[in-house]
Amino acid sequence: MADFVHLHNHSEYSLLDGLSKIDDMVSQAISLGMKSLAITDHGNLYGAIKFYKACKDAGIKPIIGCEIYVSKRTRHDKEAGLDSDSNHLILLAKNDTGYKNLMRIISIANLEGYYYKPRSDMALLKEYHEGLICLSACVNGYVSDPLLQNQQETAEKRAKELSEIFGKDNFYLELQKHLNIKQQDELNEKLIALSQKLGLPIVATNDNHYVKNGDAEAQEVLLCIQTQTTLSTPNRKLSMIDSPDFYMKSPEEMTGLFIQHPEAIENTVKIADMCDLEISLGKWIMPVFDVPDGSSTSDYLTKLVTEGLKGRYGSITSETKERADYELSIILKKKYETYFLIVADFVRWAKSQGISVGPGRGSAAGSVVSYALGITDIDPFYFNLPFERFLNPERPSAPDIDLDFADTRRDEVIAYVTEKYGKDKVAQIITFGTMEARGSIRDTGRAMGMPYSGPDRISKMIPPGWQGHAMTLDNALEQSPELRMAYTTESETRKLLDLARKTEGVARHASVHAAGVVIADKPLTDYTPLQRETNGDKIVTQYDMYTVG
Numbered sequence: 001m002a003d004f005v006h007l008h009n010h011s012e013y014s015l016l017d018g019l020s021k022i023d024d025m026v027s028q029a030i031s032l033g034m035k036s037l038a039i040t041d042h043g044n045l046y047g048a049i050k051f052y053k054a055c056k057d058a059g060i061k062p063i064i065g066c067e068i069y070v071s072k073r074t075r076h077d078k079e080a081g082l083d084s085d086s087n088h089l090i091l092l093a094k095n096d097t098g099y100k101n102l103m104r105i106i107s108i109a110n111l112e113g114y115y116y117k118p119r120s121d122m123a124l125l126k127e128y129h130e131g132l133i134c135l136s137a138c139v140n141g142y143v144s145d146p147l148l149q150n151q152q153e154t155a156e157k158r159a160k161e162l163s164e165i166f167g168k169d170n171f172y173l174e175l176q177k178h179l180n181i182k183q184q185d186e187l188n189e190k191l192i193a194l195s196q197k198l199g200l201p202i203v204a205t206n207d208n209h210y211v212k213n214g215d216a217e218a219q220e221v222l223l224c225i226q227t228q229t230t231l232s233t234p235n236r237k238l239s240m241i242d243s244p245d246f247y248m249k250s251p252e253e254m255t256g257l258f259i260q261h262p263e264a265i266e267n268t269v270k271i272a273d274m275c276d277l278e279i280s281l282g283k284w285i286m287p288v289f290d291v292p293d294g295s296s297t298s299d300y301l302t303k304l305v306t307e308g309l310k311g312r313y314g315s316i317t318s319e320t321k322e323r324a325d326y327e328l329s330i331i332l333k334k335k336y337e338t339y340f341l342i343v344a345d346f347v348r349w350a351k352s353q354g355i356s357v358g359p360g361r362g363s364a365a366g367s368v369v370s371y372a373l374g375i376t377d378i379d380p381f382y383f384n385l386p387f388e389r390f391l392n393p394e395r396p397s398a399p400d401i402d403l404d405f406a407d408t409r410r411d412e413v414i415a416y417v418t419e420k421y422g423k424d425k426v427a428q429i430i431t432f433g434t435m436e437a438r439g440s441i442r443d444t445g446r447a448m449g450m451p452y453s454g455p456d457r458i459s460k461m462i463p464p465g466w467q468g469h470a471m472t473l474d475n476a477l478e479q480s481p482e483l484r485m486a487y488t489t490e491s492e493t494r495k496l497l498d499l500a501r502k503t504e505g506v507a508r509h510a511s512v513h514a515a516g517v518v519i520a521d522k523p524l525t526d527y528t529p530l531q532r533e534t535n536g537d538k539i540v541t542q543y544d545m546y547t548v549g
Helices: 022-031 046-056 096-111 122-127 144-148 152-166 182-198 214-227 252-256 262-274 297-313 319-334 337-352 362-366 368-373 407-421 437-447 453-459 473-479 481-489 491-503
Strands: 036-042 061-071 086-093 132-135 171-175 202-204 426-432 508-517 530-531 539-544
Touching: 022 036, 022 046, 022 473, 036 046, 036 262, 061 096, 086 096, 086 214, 096 132, 096 530, 122 152, 144 152, 144 182, 144 368, 152 171, 152 319, 152 368, 152 491, 171 182, 171 262, 182 508, 202 262, 214 437, 214 491, 252 262, 297 368, 319 337, 319 368, 337 368, 337 407, 337 481, 407 426, 426 473, 437 473, 437 491, 453 491, 453 539, 473 481, 473 491, 481 491, 508 539
Parallel strands: 036 061, 132 171, 171 202, 426 539
Antiparallel strands: 061 086, 086 132, 426 508, 530 539
16 A cells, blocks of 8 residues: 655635544545545644544654635735735644744734635744744745746746745645546646746645535535535636546545655655654643732632631531642642632622622532632522532532622623733633534525425424433434435435534534633643634634543
8 A cells, every 4th residue: 555644724714714623534535545644624723632632642753733814915914905815825833842832823814814815924933933844835835826826936936935944854746636637637737847947846636625525516515515615606616626636635635646756645644754743632731829928829719618617607617627638638739720710700799890600500509619719609508509510529520600790790700810910811702513413404505506495394303412412413313304305306405404413513603602711821822823703803722622621
């Protein structure tokens, strides 16, 4: 079996532009005998940690990367007509330094350079190039674009600059071969000539947007949803249907495509070998909480709890002291004292500002320490609530304190926390909406150009989910005789369901989590890329709560 590594892959987190689910990507890589795989979504790292874990669990090397957008001038230029278009580059993290630099580049591109797309520029790449490998990307690449426009001097200048920024061993001219793209062959010839003239290495990639051969039409449905068009719309923007080979090809297929340039195939393995990123996961990262001089966090927490118990009960009975001491011993043993101090501080501030705070819900209401600190207002003795449901020595997961603030004043609490710990250390958490069964039917039907009544009728045949589990289309076909009959007897319905089953579960949009906020000890860009919420100014993490938590 030939050795080859896919270094250019878009997952479902290239929102409404990539169909590939991460688990499917990894499974396909294994079935193709690959030992490494990269993820390179458009302008983000949304799926990077999920991808990293999936690869590690499967025993293959994860390569974390991104297809970034590069401004044709600078990231600060935002003039209509001049700066609405941008070019692409692929960045791959070789190590922890590269990974952190990649997060910084993506964050700055989103927070400073956003204009239609999150745009980087050469100044940004010069500052944060260390630990990164750069590929020249697709036909819209930073070097490829001027080559196709016969701007040879500009292309050479850009290639030289990128080679100087990243180093000759870390910058590759990227060759691709897709069906029915006339400019692709022309571009490859020019890239090879440029490679020979400047002494730059070449690498072969496939611009993967879906996993399996045969998924091109489902990918096209996704693009129609993004552009609000239908499959029959002439000259559709972003259409890929005439080139139905943006799938994860086998090493043999890729070797056959680049039979005249074996070094381009060999360099995929060379690049993969250069990438050796280990991401530390599962560790609690606590911000610094300032305590009075001469006091430790444990002493200060104990002092506040003692004062709080007196305030709550007047006098402290032996039973109360024994319970508080027991809880504190576990909290201190597991090193959660800073967590309790932080939560108590912003709850106390909120109450001092007249902001309504819920009395407590969930297992935290069983903690007398939480009650003494004013985090909760429910007496665990009076209601006979156990502490162990909340926290015990055997529990590996961190304590979870659910808090409710007045909806209209929640942002004030976040502003207080941001001011206290630093704007660069606090952010809200992103969340992703996915295409569930009924929504996928309606979206797919719209993309197919069906009248509203058709998909609406089919979607109403889908039974509801149960016990918090969403209904899937496969389960719906098993459980609903009416839906099964329509699938069996109606050709259009069969096609609708077959396409919808491929788009079902794919990430559709990003938004701000209703409750999640993260606070770090260092700038958040050491841990997660950042961006602004869609159509808003709130800064959010690019990793969701399951990743940052």
